[in-house]
Amino acid sequence: MHFKHPEFLYALFALIIPLLIHLFQLRKFQKIEFSNVQFLKAVSLQTRKSSNVKKLIILLTRMLLLACIILAFAQPFFTNDKDFDAPQELVIYLDNSFSMEAKGKKGPLLKRAVQEIAEAIPEQQLFTLFTNDEVFKEVTKKDVLNDLLQIGYSPNQLAYHTAYLKGKQFFSKNQESNKNLVLISDFQIKQNPLEISFDGAIVPKLIKLTPESKNNIAIDTLYLERNKNNDLTLAASVSSTNLSSASVPITLFDNDKLIAKSSVSFNEQAVQKISFSLKEGQDLRGKLVLQDPMLSFDNTRYLAINSPKKIKVLSISGSDDAFLKYIYTPDEFILTQSNLNALNYNTLGQSDLIILNEIETVPVTLLNALKAFVASKGVLCFIPSVKGNLKDYNELLNQLDATPFNALIPAENLITTIHFDHPLFKGVFDKKIDNFQYPKVKSYFPVNSTRSILSYTDERTFLYNHKNLYVFTASIASDKSNFKNTSLIVPVLYNVGKESLKQPVLYYQVGKLNSYDVQIPLDQDEIISLYSEQETIIPLQQNFTNKVRITTDETPTRAGMYTLTKGDEFFDHLAYNYGSSESRLKYHTLKPGNDYTVADTISLLFDELKENNRVQEFWKWFVIFALVFLLLEILLLKYLK
Structure with missing residues (x-):
């Protein structure tokens, strides 16, 4: 038993007062002469015994009456929790990722969870609730119900x-408070095994919400390819969590105009490919849509095809560059070719x-211009000459923080090694090859680089990459090498151009780091915005001489x-889609242990928390007992003889 006001218990010492009065009560006796003393003595003894019993009973009822009044003021109560008097803190994580849109017995998992939380939390309970992108800190239900x-x-979804x-x-940092942390999620499998490395300081309570059906159809990826007739097509990879012969319609729109329609079924394979024909050079603000009632976010994929911007290439040559x-x-x-003597330096930027x-020498003016060009994110490809000035070459490489040359051998x-994992060869080879016709050089500048793209038999570097710089270590002139006659030269130089x-x-993808360049001239105070019907953002942008680099991360x-805009001017269209990881409706099996406990439903968990914190008060009973003892005393005084 516990007391809300234990200080009133000191009043129990007042019970000694009626006891002392009873023990030390003094009476004056009066002598009365009587003829027969024998009868008087007997009556006197009988009266004194009954009087003492009556007084003791009345004393007891009075002391019990007083004790009940004191205990009623002290307000005694019982609780199921031994730490009931500690402050109660409640923090709830509510997973609102896309997979929580799946339907449970009473509707979408997220909406049902919100409803149960609103019903279960007491009106005056202070709590903190956070989702994957919002926080409601130390609020009551009334504050945040809407x-x-x-x-x-x-x-996005936070890792568990x-x-x-x-x-x-x-x-709070209060060590004596009861801290209840509740994690509400469907606990979808995104890593295996389930990574919940709890430290034991706070044992969380996990509530797993399970959908009734795990059938979902999603558009996973979109890409462009050529068919066997070399026609341009838009290919889509569509997946289903269940095999089914039912046909699912898929529609391609340009803006809101229907331009193609098809269907897909999953009789034998859970992943199917579907293609749509496109026109060459077609600008497309596309949207691919399928009909599936389970999850809606992965039923639509946006795509944008813009007229490609031509890449400006400047060749400064000391030999044949045809x-x-x-x-x-x-x-x-747009290829511009010039020799060193006729170079227009304005074209560099x-x-x-x-x-x-x-080129055999690198003048100081050109060196400084190239350094500024690379610093502004321009791409430089350097091919040396066997007659080149080694000092000039190394001065250029040192200025660009690249690996310098050693003396010509x-x-x-x-050239026997292709480093297939380099981004320059992405999509070039279907598989690794080791029996191709090896190119050769007749002389080379020995270099050992950790960023090699192509290497010699002795593992020295033929071509390496450092940031925006690509460096050949040997001449590729026809009389010095047969590299021009091999199949490697086209993907190497072509992809260097595309990377520029x-x-x-x-x-x-929404929420991922994305970067691209746009050829939009910007004045000093001008900015580029991304505009859509849902939101307008100002992305991170770097302004260079001939382009602007746009970087997006947490936004959109x-x-x-989305459309790239500069003031009232509209430029390229860009498409953003959600990731497809939430489409896979596979879930962890929770095994409660020392690290965490598991509850079946939200309502049961909160009922358990209420039960642990429930207080049973008894002050009313002691008031009733006091009245009973008061009534008992009155009856004793009136009727007990």
């Missing part, structure tokens, strides 16, 4: 261990890629079609 009912789905650590931060015309063709590139093709060497201007792709937050 906000809770309007919680939307988020493309991260949610645990974040939840711990919302508790071969570049066959690599940098006019449909994708307007280029995306500069190729130093076997006039010996033949074979990062063109927008079909779509980007919603999938859709």
Whole structure:
């Protein structure tokens, strides 16, 4: 038993007062003469015994009456929790990721969870609730009820261990308080095994919400490819969590205009490919839509195809560079060729890629211009000459923080190693090959680089990459090497050119780091915005001489079609889509242990918390007992003889 006001218990010492009065009560006796003393003595003895019993009973009722009054003021109560008098703290993590849109017995998991939380939490209970993208700190239900009912789905989900650590931060530093951390989620499998590394300081309570059905169909990826007739097609990878013969319609829109329609079924395979024909050079603000009632976020994928911007390539040559015309063709590139003596330095800042093709010296003016060009994110490709000035070459490489050359070795060497994992070869080879016809050089500058792209037999470097710089260590002139005659030269130089201007792709993923270049001239105070019907953002942007590099990370937050704008001017269209990891409806099996406990439902968990903190008060009973003893005393005084 516990007391709300234990200080009143000191009043129990007052019970000694009626006891003392009873023990030391003095009476004066009066003598009365009587003829027969024998009868008088007997009556006197009988009266004194009955009088003492009556007085003791009345004394007891009075002391019990007084004790009950004192205990009623002290307000005694019982509780199920031994730490009932400690402050109660409640923190709730509510997973609002896209997978929580799945339907449970009483509707979508997230909406049902919000409703049960609103019903279970007491009106005056202070609590903190956080989701994947919002925090409601130290509030009551009345404060945030409307906000809770309007919680939307988020493309991001906190890792469960991260949610645990974040939840711990919302508790006070009071060591004596009861800290209740509740994690509510469907506990979808995203890593295996389940990573919840709790430290034991706070044992969380996990509530797993399970959908009735785990059938879901999703559009996973979109990409462009050529069919067997070399026609351009849009390919989509569509997956289902269940095999089914039912046909699912898929529709392709350009803006809101229907341009193609097809269907897909999953009789034998859970992943199917579907293709749509496109026109060459077609600008497309596309949207691919399928009909599936389970999850809605993965039923739509946006895509944007813009007219590609031509990449500006400047070749500064000391020898024949005619071969570049066959690599940098006019449909994708603007190639400008010049020798060193006739070079217009104003063209350097307007280029995306500069190729130093076997010039023998590097003048200081050119060195400084190239250093500024690379610093502004331009790409430089350096091909040395066997007659080149080693001091000039190394001065250029040192200024660009690249690996310098050693003295020329006039010996033949074979190029035998392709570093397939380098981004320059992404999508070039279907598989690793080791029996190709090895190119060779007749002389080379020995270099050992950790960033090799192509290497010799002796593991020295033929081509390496350092940031925006690509360096050949040997001449590729026809009389010095047969590299021009091999199949490697085209993908190498072509991809170097493509890397110099990062063109927008079909779509980007919301919440991921994305970067691309746009050829938009900007004045000093001008900015580029991303505009859509849902939101307008100002992305991170770096302004260079001939382009602007756009970087997005945490924004935009919603999938859709966006437009690059500068003031009232509209430029390229960009598509953003949500990731597809939430589409896989597979869930962890929770095994309660020392690290965490598991509750079946939200309502049962909160009922348990209420039961542990429930207080049973008894002051009313002691008031009733006091009245009973008062009534008993009156009856004793009146009727007990």
